[in-house]
Amino acid sequence: MAAYKSFEELPVWQESRAIVALIYSLTKGSNFAKDFGLKDQIQRAGVSIMTNIAEGFERRSTKEFCQFLNYAKASSGEVRSLTVVASDLKYITDELFNSVRDKTISLSKSISGFDRYLRQSNR
Template identity: 40%
Template sequence: MAKNYENLNIWKKSIDFASFIYRTTKNFPREEFYGLVSQIRRAVVSISSNIAEGAGRGSKKEFSRFISIASGSLNEVEGQLHIASNLDYIKKEDFEKVLELIKDRGSMLGGFQKFLKK
């Protein structure tokens, strides 16, 4: 498989997404930094990490499995941000933006997974 994951558009977009999430969560209440913020950040970092790890595997089947894990992490971020939104930790416009980004990244991951399964 392609070991040079840094050339994959989905990996680049996942890095940009992680940066956006880090900036978004830096203003959450201090008491959430070892709770919700930590969970969100771990999940968002997991997306690019699983893409990179999958790229280093020897087969499309293995790579596809790691793309599936990355998709699960993306869903985890979405669920956690819904909680943050309900608690008014995130501005409405930032929440709407993040939902757009999640939809885009989810579509990309799904399309890439279909490509790998061919």
């Protein structure tokens, strides 16, 4: 792995950034936009993925970074769960649901792999 100088260079952070953009785009829909609680929660969960990766990176400790990666992974699961609610309420299409689901599952796997790499390289 190349030595990253900033969290913005991390592929997992870049993936999370794309998911946040997707979340904000899909929550603009009329029904979703009116459900302030769900809209706010899914947006905060998406942003939480990005910010936990960034905060962990800035801690400059592998142990703490891995802890924050786990928080980011948990937030990815939260986004996925909230997307199910949005789909059940017909706020989003099946196509959008599948897109968010696939991207969050992929990101979750990437975070897990990165976490595993960091833990192994720190031994």
